[in-house]
Amino acid sequence: MYSMADLPDPVKNCTAYNATxxxxxxxxVAGFDGGIPQHFHVQIYDETSRQILYNIxxxxxxxxxKRLPxxxxFIxxxxxxxxxxxxKLTYKLRARTLMAPLLRTGEYNYFILAGHF
Incomplete structure (x- = not known):
């Protein structure tokens, strides 16, 4: 006798961390897999434009x-x-990437102060 596979339970308690x-x-946290192997489908949207960036x-x-602006x-x-x-359910969360560090390129201006203080 064998048991029938079922749909997987939804993920829960999703968190974003280590943002760069x-x-x-x-x-x-994965739910019950329904009795057969499961994978996790992820869609990433830009929150402002609502444009989908990744479907993986x-x-x-x-x-x-990776390779996020x-x-x-993001949603x-x-x-x-x-x-x-x-x-049957999809978990939705919001997360933000950090501001990119400023790159300093070009000339630097130096000032030399001379005189008696």
């Missing part, structure tokens, strides 16, 4: 999103998926 100017780390899948619920806010949607289909 161009990356975010995301960590979630990861094997684990802990992952790093700096000093930007991140995470869905567990197995061979039966996607989980």
């Amino acid at each position: 100017a161009n990356s975010l780390q995301i960590q979630c 899948s990861y094997r684990n619920p802990d992952f790093t999103i 700096s000093d930007s806010m 991140i949607r995470i869905t567990a998926v197995n061979g039966q289909g996607p989980s």
Whole structure:
């Protein structure tokens, strides 16, 4: 006798951490996989333009999103998926990348003060 596979349970308790100017780390708690292997489908949207930047899948619920614009806010949607289909609910969170460090290029101006003080 065998048991039938089911849809996976949704991820929960997702958090963004270790933000840099161009990356975010995301960590979630996976739900029950439905009895068969699951992966995690992730969509990243720019919060201002609502434009989708990435549509990618990861094997684990802990992952790093790279090559993001700096000093930007994102909406991140995470869905567990197995061979039966996607989980019934999608986890949504907001996260921000840091401001990029200023690059100093070009000439520097030096002032020399002379005289009696």
